[in-house]
Structures are given as structure tokens and as C-alpha cells.
Amino acid sequence: MMVLNDENVTGLPDDATVDYVRTGPGSLAGTYMRRFWQPVFVARKLEAGRAVPLVIMNQKLALYRSQEGKVHCVDNRCAHRGVMLSTGWVEGDNIRCAYHGWAYDGTGQCVEQPLEGRGFAKNIKIGGYPTREYLGLIFVYLGEGDPPEFPRFPEWEKAKLNVGIIDVRPCNYFQNIENYQDEGHIWFTHRGSALEALQLDKLPKLSVERTSWGLRNVAVTPDGRRREVLFGMPNVGAFLVEPHNTKRAGEEHYKAKETAWHHFAGWRVPVDDHSHLQVHTIGVFLDEEPSPEVIKRWHDFTEADEVGHDIARKILKGKLHFDDIPKLSNHVPMVQDEVVQVGQGIIPDRRKGIEFLGASDVGIVALRKLWVEELTALKEGRPLREWHRPEGLVPAAGG
Ligand code: FES
Numbered sequence: 345m346m347v348l349n350d351e352n353v354t355g356l357p358d359d360a361t362v363d364y365v366r367t368g369p370g371s372l373a374g375t376y377m378r379r380f381w382q383p384v385f386v387a388r389k390l391e392a393g394r395a396v397p398l399v400i401m402n403q404k405l406a407l408y409r410s411q412e413g414k415v416h417c418v419d420n421r422c423a424h425r426g427v428m429l430s431t432g433w434v435e436g437d438n439i440r441c442a443y444h445g446w447a448y449d450g451t452g453q454c455v456e457q458p459l460e461g462r463g464f465a466k467n468i469k470i471g472g473y474p475t476r477e478y479l480g481l482i483f484v485y486l487g488e489g490d491p492p493e494f495p496r497f498p499e500w501e502k503a504k505l506n507v508g509i510i511d512v513r514p515c516n517y518f519q520n521i522e523n524y525q526d527e528g529h530i531w532f533t534h535r536g537s538a539l540e541a542l543q544l545d546k547l548p549k550l551s552v553e554r555t556s557w558g559l560r561n562v563a564v565t566p567d568g569r570r571r572e573v574l575f576g577m578p579n580v581g582a583f584l585v586e587p588h589n590t591k592r593a594g595e596e597h598y599k600a601k602e603t604a605w606h607h608f609a610g611w612r613v614p615v616d617d618h619s620h621l622q623v624h625t626i627g628v629f630l631d632e633e634p635s636p637e638v639i640k641r642w643h644d645f646t647e648a649d650e651v652g653h654d655i656a657r658k659i660l661k662g663k664l665h666f667d668d669i670p671k672l673s674n675h676v677p678m679v680q681d682e683v684v685q686v687g688q689g690i691i692p693d694r695r696k697g698i699e700f701l702g703a704s705d706v707g708i709v710a711l712r713k714l715w716v717e718e719l720t721a722l723k724e725g726r727p728l729r730e731w732h733r734p735e736g737l738v739p740a741a742g743g
């Protein structure tokens with residue numbers, strides 16, 4: 345009998361006709377995801393004159409910033425003998441390989457081969473990808489041809505401060521996308537977090553509807569309170585959070601007055617099939633320009649939380665309990681989410697008879713259906729839908 349593990353579980357329900365779990369180059373879902381701009385790095389963390397290695401959807405990339413501040417993204421493999429370009433030198437708009445000095449421009453065109461005399465640089469080109477900095481994040485377009493129009497978030501642009509945050513979650517990206525459609529989990533997973541202000545003892549009624557961007561997931565409690573999460577195809581979520589919920593206990597320097605709920609936009613971007621980037625940009629609305637203290641407070645808040653990952657690992661191994669999270673972490677909801685998502689399996693088994701969906705899974709079913717529709721159209725060469733978030737389509741400020 346075959347033993348099922350994360351390597352050979354397909355991650356798909358029995359009736360799935362397309363694979364939305366795997367996103368490497370050439371895969372159906374990977375081809376679809378590459379048709380959209382994807383955020384891959386926190387802008388302020390890429391210093392001028394520096395390069396960093398990235399893996400996005402199983403594709404190795406070198407992201408670098410010229411001395412003048414321009415960001416470029418090229419394949420992280422020198423065409424000469426395969427050395428990682430991210431280990432080389434940034435010179436002007438070019439990046440030079442650390443092995444024998446071949447240099448490439450931001451489009452991936454080789455422009456110099458110092459040891460080759462006249463050389464053949466003009467015949468050598470590696471992949472180069474358009475980039476864009478926006479709301480504190482660096483986006484790349486990894487698809488074929490010209491990139492689509494860049495999807496803006498005008499309501500976020502009005503914030504006095506936009507803070508980017510990226511964390512790596514050690515599981516397939518799709519269960520984290522499903523989590524956007526899983527409003528019910530708030531009432532259980534996030535007990536003991538600041539989200540308790542939602543009065544989690546009153547269980548909600550859940551519903552989902554399609555929008556021009558994707559889905560709108562609504563939870564209404566018996567006393568009429570409403571919480572919404574918007575989902576944008578293929579991998580974007582938007583929700584608002586009461587400022588209180590992202591404050592840390594004991595903060596003294598936090599004095600600016602906030603004038604609206606924090607605007608969260610989040611992307612789930614595969615690193616490979618077994619891990620993904622959890623990317624957010626947070627719009628912070630203040631009654632004045634943010635002071636250096638306020639900016640620092642936000643930057644500290646958004647630092648990657650190794651302690652949180654360690655807590656999640658220990659809970660998954662049975663060495664700590666789920667209820668220990670609020671006592672040990674500064675990022676309580678993040679750690680809670682990590683435990684339940686990674687605990688499903690690196691790639692969850694979604695076959696019927698293993699997974700039993702109920703009425704509260706309307707959002708999950710709607711999401712899988714959207715993905716299957718789009719990937720089937722792509723597979724059959726039919727036109728794909730244009731997803732669009734009109735200005736004003738923002739989630740209700742409910743949680
Ligand atoms: S491997 Fe890059 S120049 Fe030789």
C-alpha cells in the first residue's frame with residue numbers, strides 16, 4: 345500500500361480537474377499566478393547597491409537595487425557557469441557575477457565578459473522581470489509578455505504610513521488563501537488574541553458572494569455585528585483591523601492618534617510547493633505625519649518573528665499548548681494561524697472521506713470553484729476573466 349505523505353499527496357479533492365496547489369515554472373497554476381504582479385520583498389529592506397536571492401514559485405531570482413535606487417530583478421543564475429548573481433556586485437544598473445565578472449543589465453542582457461576579449465555578450469540573455477515599488481513592497485511580474493496594468497489600492501495610498509511585512513510560512517500557499525475564506529476560524533483559532541474584542545462567544549452566520557474582484561466573505565453575529573474579508577483573484581485579501589488590535593502591550597512611545605482602522609492588504613506568494621510568503625501592507629491612518637518613533641514602532645512590529653515560528657513548531661510537536669501563544673508571542677494571531685495552517689499538512693489531503701466540508705465552508709467551496717473555473721479556461725485556451733477592484737470596494741470595518 346502506498347504511504348501518503350506531503351510529497352505524494354496531490355492536495356486536491358477527488359473531483360478536482362485541475363491542480364491549483366503547484367506553481368513551479370510551466371505548471372498550470374504557476375502560469376496563471378504569473379499573469380499577475382506579485383509582491384516579493386519589503387522595499388525598505390533592499391538597500392541601494394545590494395542584491396538578495398529570492399525563490400518565487402520555484403524560480404530562482406536575484407533582486408537588486410542600483411546605487412540610484414532603481415530596483416531590478418533577474419534570474420539568479422549566471423549564464424556562464426551557473427553562479428548565483430545575488431552573490432556578486434551591483435554596479436550602476438548592472439549586476440556583476442562574483443566568479444568571472446560577467447555583467448548583466450536589469451533586463452537580463454549580458455553587457456560585459458571581461459575575460460573574453462571581444463566576447464559574445466550580445467548573444468547572452470538571462471530572464472529579466474519588470475519591478476514596481478508600491479505601498480512599502482517590491483512587486484515583480486514573472487509572466488510572459490508585457491505586464492498587466494498595475495493594480496492600485498487608492499484607499500491605502502491615502503494612509504500617512506504604509507508598512508510592508510513579509511514572513512515565510514512553512515506550508516503550501518493554498519491553505520493560506522483558503523484561510524481568507526474561512527471566517528469561522530476567527531471564533532476559535534483567535535481566542536486569546538486581541539480579536540477577542542469581537543466577542544467571540546457569539547457565533548456568526550457565514551455567507552459568501554462573488555464580486556468583480558473575487559469574493560466577499562461575511563460573518564454576521566446574532567447581535568448584528570458584521571465582519572468582512574474581501575478576496576481578490578488570484579491570491580489577495582483585504583480586511584480592516586481596529587487599531588487596538590495591532591498595538592503591543594506596554595508601548596510608551598505610541599502617541600499618534602489614529603483616524604481610521606488599519607487597512608490590511610495581503611498576498612500569499614508561493615516560494616515553492618512547500619512554503620510561501622505571507623505578505624502584507626498595512627495602511628496606517630494618522631492625524632499628523634508619523635514621527636520617527638511611530639515609524640520605528642511599526643518597523644519593529646513588522647520584523648520577522650522567529651520566536652513566533654519557534655512557538656508554532658513547539659505546539660505542533662506537542663511541547664507547548666495552543667493556549668500558551670498569548671503568553672509567549674507579540675504576534676498572537678499570526679502564530680495561531682501558523683499552527684492551524686501548517687498543522688493541516690505541508691500540502692493538505694483534500695480528498696473526500698478525508699476532508700468533510702460543511703455549511704460553514706461556503707467560502708472554501710466558492711474559492712476552489714473560482715480557481716477551477718479560471719484554470720480550466722486557461723488549460724482550454726479560453727479567455728480569462730479580468731479581475732478588478734473598483735475604488736470603494738473595501739471591507740466593512742468589523743474585525
Ligand atoms: S559563472 Fe558567472 S562569470 Fe563565470
Ligand SMILES: [Fe+2]
Nearest residue numbers: 529533677681
Ligand atoms: Fe486567522
